[in-house]
Each structure stands twice: as structure tokens, then as C-alpha cells.
Amino acid sequence: MHKKLFIPGPTEVRPEILKEMARPMIGHRMKEFSTLLMEVTAKVQKLLYTKNHLFMSTSSSTGMMEGAVRNCVGKRCLNCICGAFSQRWHEITLANGKEADPLEVEWGKANLPEAIDEKLKTGRYDAITVVHNESSTGVMNPLPEIAEVMKKYPDVIFMVDAVSSMTGVKIEVDKLGIDVILAGVQKCFALPPGLTVVAVSEKALKKAEQVKNRGYYFDFLTFKRYLDERQQTPATPSISHLYALNKQMDDIFAEGLENRFARHKRMADSVRRWARENFALFAQPGYESNTLTAIKNTKGISVAKLNEELGRRGAAISNGYGKLKEKTFRIAHMGDIQPADVDQLLAWIDEIVAAGVPA
Amino acid sequence: MHKKLFIPGPTEVRPEILKEMARPMIGHRMKEFSTLLMEVTAKVQKLLYTKNHLFMSTSSSTGMMEGAVRNCVGKRCLNCICGAFSQRWHEITLANGKEADPLEVEWGKANLPEAIDEKLKTGRYDAITVVHNESSTGVMNPLPEIAEVMKKYPDVIFMVDAVSSMTGVKIEVDKLGIDVILAGVQKCFALPPGLTVVAVSEKALKKAEQVKNRGYYFDFLTFKRYLDERQQTPATPSISHLYALNKQMDDIFAEGLENRFARHKRMADSVRRWARENFALFAQPGYESNTLTAIKNTKGISVAKLNEELGRRGAAISNGYGKLKEKTFRIAHMGDIQPADVDQLLAWIDEIVAAGVPA
Numbered sequence: 194m195h196k197k198l199f200i201p202g203p204t205e206v207r208p209e210i211l212k213e214m215a216r217p218m219i220g221h222r223m224k225e226f227s228t229l230l231m232e233v234t235a236k237v238q239k240l241l242y243t244k245n246h247l248f249m250s251t252s253s254s255t256g257m258m259e260g261a262v263r264n265c266v267g268k269r270c271l272n273c274i275c276g277a278f279s280q281r282w283h284e285i286t287l288a289n290g291k292e293a294d295p296l297e298v299e300w301g302k303a304n305l306p307e308a309i310d311e312k313l314k315t316g317r318y319d320a321i322t323v324v325h326n327e328s329s330t331g332v333m334n335p336l337p338e339i340a341e342v343m344k345k346y347p348d349v350i351f352m353v354d355a356v357s358s359m360t361g362v363k364i365e366v367d368k369l370g371i372d373v374i375l376a377g378v379q380k381c382f383a384l385p386p387g388l389t390v391v392a393v394s395e396k397a398l399k400k401a402e403q404v405k406n407r408g409y410y411f412d413f414l415t416f417k418r419y420l421d422e423r424q425q426t427p428a429t430p431s432i433s434h435l436y437a438l439n440k441q442m443d444d445i446f447a448e449g450l451e452n453r454f455a456r457h458k459r460m461a462d463s464v465r466r467w468a469r470e471n472f473a474l475f476a477q478p479g480y481e482s483n484t485l486t487a488i489k490n491t492k493g494i495s496v497a498k499l500n501e502e503l504g505r506r507g508a509a510i511s512n513g514y515g516k517l518k519e520k521t522f523r524i525a526h527m528g529d530i531q532p533a534d535v536d537q538l539l540a541w542i543d544e545i546v547a548a549g550v551p552a
Numbered sequence: 553m554h555k556k557l558f559i560p561g562p563t564e565v566r567p568e569i570l571k572e573m574a575r576p577m578i579g580h581r582m583k584e585f586s587t588l589l590m591e592v593t594a595k596v597q598k599l600l601y602t603k604n605h606l607f608m609s610t611s612s613s614t615g616m617m618e619g620a621v622r623n624c625v626g627k628r629c630l631n632c633i634c635g636a637f638s639q640r641w642h643e644i645t646l647a648n649g650k651e652a653d654p655l656e657v658e659w660g661k662a663n664l665p666e667a668i669d670e671k672l673k674t675g676r677y678d679a680i681t682v683v684h685n686e687s688s689t690g691v692m693n694p695l696p697e698i699a700e701v702m703k704k705y706p707d708v709i710f711m712v713d714a715v716s717s718m719t720g721v722k723i724e725v726d727k728l729g730i731d732v733i734l735a736g737v738q739k740c741f742a743l744p745p746g747l748t749v750v751a752v753s754e755k756a757l758k759k760a761e762q763v764k765n766r767g768y769y770f771d772f773l774t775f776k777r778y779l780d781e782r783q784q785t786p787a788t789p790s791i792s793h794l795y796a797l798n799k800q801m802d803d804i805f806a807e808g809l810e811n812r813f814a815r816h817k818r819m820a821d822s823v824r825r826w827a828r829e830n831f832a833l834f835a836q837p838g839y840e841s842n843t844l845t846a847i848k849n850t851k852g853i854s855v856a857k858l859n860e861e862l863g864r865r866g867a868a869i870s871n872g873y874g875k876l877k878e879k880t881f882r883i884a885h886m887g888d889i890q891p892a893d894v895d896q897l898l899a900w901i902d903e904i905v906a907a908g909v910p911a
Contacts, residue, residue: 195576202788203577214792215574217554218562218744220868251746252611255787256769263767290765379788385577387610387746387790406649408622408767410615428614429561429738431746431790433573509579 196509197530199538201328201357201485203379203386204528209444210384213437221432227424233435234420236442237390240450241359241374243366245392248416251431254356254377257389259285260411261322261373264401265350266291268319271312273304275334276327277514282354286322290406294318300517301487303480304334306342313346319400320350326358328380329514331476331487331523333358340369350400356380359390360445361457361484361527372397378438381457381484383528388434393417457483460526460535467539471546475521484527487513489520494550496522502545508538555868556889558897560687560716560844562738562745563887568803569743572796580791586783592794593779595801596749599809600718600733602725604751607775610790613715613736616748618644619770620681620732623752623760624709625650627678630671632663634693635686636873641713645681649765653677659876660846662839663693665701672705678759679709685717687739688873690835690846690882692717699728709759715739718749719804720816720843720886731756737797740816740843742887747793752776816842819885819894826898830905834880843886846872848879853909855881861904867897 198205219225234247241247250257262270262285270293272283286293296312298304304323312318321343326333336353343351352373355364359374361381366374372394379386393413401413409415410428419427445453461483468474468488475487490496496512496519503510513521526535557564578584593606600606609616621629621644629652631642645652655671657663663682671677680702685692695712702710711732714723718733720740725733731753738745752772760772768774769787778786804812820842827833827847834846849855855871855878862869872880885894 196578198577198579200579200581203579203791206577211574211576215570217570218557218565218738219555220557220559220562220870221745222870223868252615252769253787253789256611256615259767259769285768288766288768288771377788379577385790385792386580386788387793407647408618409644409647410611410618412647428612429736429745430612431744431793432562433744433792434746434790509582511579511581 194507196504196507197534198509199525199530200509200511201380201523201525201527202377204383204525205530206383206385207529210437210441213440214385214433216433216436218432221429222425226432229435229439230426231424233439233442236439238392240442240445241364241366241392242368243392245366245394246398246417248391248393248413248420249426249430249435250389250391250411251387251428252389253386254354254375254389255281255285257375257391257411258282258354259289261352261375262286262291263289263407263411264404264413265352265373265397266320267400267404269293269317271296271318271321273309273321273323274298275302275304275324275330275332276300277329278354278356279324279327282322282324300330301332301475302477303332306335306338309339310342310345313349318349320352322352322354324354326355326482326484328357328485329517331482331485332480333482335480336364336369340371343370350397357484357527360453363450363454366392378434381527382438382441384434384437384441387431388438456532457527460530460532461486463532463535464524464526464539485523485525487521487523490522492546494546498550499542499545502550503541506541508541553866555863555866556893557868558883558885558889559868559870560739560882560884560886561736563742563884564889565742565744566888569796569800572799573744573792575792575795577791580788581784585791588794588798589785590783592798592801595798597751599801599804600723600725600751601727602751604725604753605757605776607750607752607772607779608785608789608794609748609750609770610746610787611748612745613713613734613748614640616734616750616770617641617713618648620711620734621645621650622648622766622770623763623772624711624732624756625679626759626763628652628676630655630677630680632668632680632682633657634661634663634683634689634691635659636688637713637715638683638686641681641683659689660691660834661836662691665694665697668698669701672708677708679711681711681713683713685714685841685843687716687844688876690841690844691839692841694839695723695728699730702729709756716843716886719812722809722813725751737793740886741797741800743793743796743800746790747797815891816886819889819891820845822891822894823883823885823898844882844884846880846882849881851905853905857909858901858904861909862900865900867900
């Protein structure tokens, strides 16, 4: 039986979108492809309220996180860390031979603008990484407030992982002055994994021109050259994903961006309300994510067993991430999941817990 | 109208395979996924006659070409060049801050074992890259003969791009002693683009342990750790492609490996025969590719116009690559294309040329 996915990626994909994944192939050096690429590029720019360059990377987000630091870290990077994925970005930065410092808060807490300001004041950094939504902890960092601080540091490249928030939460990239923002399509975009979108400012491109050893596959300047000169990607892209994304963007605009963001907020509110009544929230109050809720397992139930039971009913949630396994569990309410799906899921959990999940 | 693709990737994909691309999602940290991954991994190992480690990279081949040099070039790399894609591997090597020398032959000629031996004798190199099948020129380099030479240099990592030959030509990886061999699935595998398979020897892994700055996304050791410890990939993979590849491997074994290789040879023979009668072959005699034929445009027809006419009939071939545009044209006979498809294509070209393609 298929399990409806309430996990932080891949999320549930609608049959209409899956159908787009099955389109017959075209050549990626043909005119038909360029038309497709330019269409979908413009749509993602509109979603992000940006005129920045927009590239399509045939990779998971992790690949483009590597790309971002290879392109934009010259001197030293400040990696804001509040969970597993922001930690990973720090590791990626170091693995690429870059100088970098962590700015760490306890898991469950948010990266706050004051602490960032304090660090940047030292003048040691030319780039910063922030994970907008930490799906390991259910924390959504305060992007607008961080962006406000960033305006004091025009020489620092502002890089944001919006992997599990993009299309679920409003992100006005140009207004916020974000230089690099990226997201895999298997989260709020609700596509199968395999493609990552990245918006890159003129400032970030200028920076890349000065950074050595950027490599090839994730090189922003190579992406730009192919896009400008040929309306193509440098390497063979996942054409299936571009078809699916093109259709999904139309469906997102048909729902309406504001409606989509409001739907995510509504689902988050209802999961939080339920979690507060039955368990407790893991995230620092005021910084709870709108796309995913991490719940403290205050009842000491077996999350693995709960998930097995849910599986029998046709749904899957996520256990806590890494060290939080069994101590928390996570419900993703992102992408094309609807409020009624969430209600059904919560009713099932209630039913299973009431029947007594083995401890 | 859909155009049947006689281009060197993406190749024509059968509806049964496209259907696999449209399967509902599962989580990549779930048991179902590990089962899928381990199944398809074993099948590709069998195809390659290898016990080497086998990793699935959610990227085009270009990404894993970058990965190969980042993992395995410590001292200095020898890049064998005989066309655009082997040239690109050299550029990628340099773009990743590695020391490297080109070993270049004229486009249309093959990289020969003697010249490689001559270079390796100097003892300057700890890695070599060879493109098995140069799809820009229709040359297939003599892999067994090159492998023979490589046996004299056990300290040199032998890296092969088999992008446009894997599954179309027999490659016995362990027997040949190839340390790294990679291929995107959009060529002879006949899947949509978006996934690359790579087989990595124990020797290459040992080498990677000594090489600094391997990055993260294409790091062999990270792939190995996730595969060994969890039967997973480090980052979120393209699950759709893995489903499609799993099914396609079954279909390949159902056809029979030897039958599949023979079919490719048969199609190559018939295109070559036709080309010799009507035009001329571009590749050095004795090194013509079994998966793609590059044809000299001895009649001075407009290849672009020919392709337009073919488009009206429901087929597409490729113009010459880069500087060979209009001077050559290329017919790919790879993947799931059948001899009857090739016959039909050649008949159409005859018909169009006879009617007089505008010069």
C-alpha cells in the first residue's frame, strides 16, 4: 500500500505531477528544451520575487550547498548552525577546503540576528550560510530580521538554504537582499527529488569571478554563460523534472501564492495546537516552522511502532533526526498536502496512541 | 509530434520505462528505498562484470567526472583527449585546481595505448582519464588495449568515461582493471537524464583517503559510508530514476547482455555501410564507435535542413559537434533503438537527400 508522505522530503507528489515525469524525451540542445527551460526559470523567479539569475541544478540540495560555498567563499565563511542540515553546510564548507567558523545554538533554538551581527562585526567573514527552515528540529529562523542585519554588511555574501520552506513560506528574495538561495524540489514544491533551483545575485556572480577553484558542475559562471548564450544548461539536465516543475509552477500560481502560504500556516497551526494538547513542541517558542512540526515525545511512545501503525493506514511520518530519534517525531505539512490530510493523520495518531502504542 | 531520438543522449525512452518515472514517492530513509537501491546496485555490478563499489549519483555524468578527479587525482592527471567530451574532462580537472596535462590527438583519431604508455613512463602521473566513446567524433577508443598498458602502472588510477558506451558495448571492469568508470543513464541505458552510475575500485577508494579537498556531494568515501552502514545514499537521490533503472536492468538482462551488445554492433554496421556508400565516415578506420556514427558531410547538404525534414517525419539526428557543425552529422544507434528504427531513419535520409536538401 502506498503511504502518504508526511515526511520532510520527499513529500507526497500528486498524480498529475507524476504524469509529467513520464513525458517522452526531447534533446537538451534542441529549441523545444530552451523554451521549456526559459519558461520554468521565469516562473521560479516570480515565485521568489526576484530578478536574480536563476539556475537549475540536476542534483539534490546538498550538491548546490557545495556549489554555493565553492562559488562564494573567498576569505572565511560563517555557518549558522541550529540542527543537522545547517551543521552539514558547515561540514561541506570545510570539506571544500574553505576557512569557516560555526555559529552554533542548541538544537531546537533559532539562529538570531544579534548573534550573527556580533560575529560579522569582526570583519573576518566574506560569506554566511543560514538554513531558513531546519527540518531536523522544526525551527524556522527569522529570515527578515537576519536580512535586516545583513544590510549592514554589503561585502558579505548572504546564502540561504530554503530547502524545506520555498513555496511554503513567502520569501521576497530581492527585498531581503539574499545573494544565493537554493531549494530541492522534493519538499514544498512537491516534486520527486532530483532537481535543485538556485537564485544568484549579481553580487554573488561578481564574487564568484574572484574565487578560485570553483569546479565545473556547480560553477555559477558556467551556468550563466550557457543560459545567456544558448538558453541551455551546461550539462545534460533532468528534463523530466523540468517538465514536472513547469506544470507544478502553473498549479502553484493557480492556487495563488498567498493562498499557498496561508494554507501552510493553517496546517502548521492545527498541528501545533494538537501537539501542545497531546505532547509538546520541540522548537523555541516564536520560531516554530510553518512547514514541519517537531514534537517532543513526552508520552515516551515508540515512534517506530507508531509509524508502523500509520503505515498500515497509509501514512508515514518521520522519527526524530539523529540524536533526537525517539525523543521527538516530525510531521511535515508541506507541499501539496491539504488541511484535510493533516486532520486525518492526527486522528489516526490519536487512535493509535489511545489504543496504546507499545512503549 | 514526438521525434524519435537518434541523438547521443538523451536517447529514445520506451513508454514502459517512462511509466516507472511516474511511480509514487517513498522516503529515501525508509526500508523500501534501501531494498530498491541494493537491488539496482547489484544489477549494474552484474552488467559491468564487477565486484567494485557501485554508487548512484543524482547528477549528470559531468558531475561525476568532476567527482572522479576530485577523489583520485593527488599528484598529476593525464587527460586523454580526442574530442569535446574528453577535452571537457581536462577542463574539469583544471577547474578543480588539479595539475593535469592533455594527451591530445586530432578530432576523429583515437587515443592509442602506445602514446599513453609513453606519457605514463615519465612517472609524473597518478591518474589518467580516458573517454571510451567520444560522441563528438564517433570514435571508440581501444579500451582493452589501453587497459593492457595500464597494468604496467599499478599506482596510476585508471578512470574511464563510458557515458555513451555502457550497456551498448561489453566492458568487463574487473578484468580490465578499471578503477573508476561512470555513465549517465540517458545514453545506452535509455533512461531520461538525471542519474549517473559509477563503479569504484578498492584501489581508488584507498587513493581517495589520501586526497584532500574531495568535497562532499561526489565524495566516494561518503557514498561508501552511507551504502555500507545504511544501504542509502548520502543526499536525497532521484528515486524516480532508480525505479526506472531497476526496471530497465531487468529488461536488459531479459534481452541478454550479449544480444544487446550484438544489436548495437549490427546497427553500427548497417549505418557505417550506408554512410560509406552515401557519404564517408569521420572516425579513424578501425576505431568507429558501435553506438554512434559520425558522418562526413561530403555532399555539402544543410544538416540543419535535413534535420528539420526528419523532424516532420518524427525523427531527430545530431549536427556535428562544435567546430564540426555542418561538416559532419551524427546518428546515434544506442539504447533501445532497434535495427528497424535505424533502417527507417536511413530510408528517410535517402528520400530527403534525393529530393534535394537545400545546400
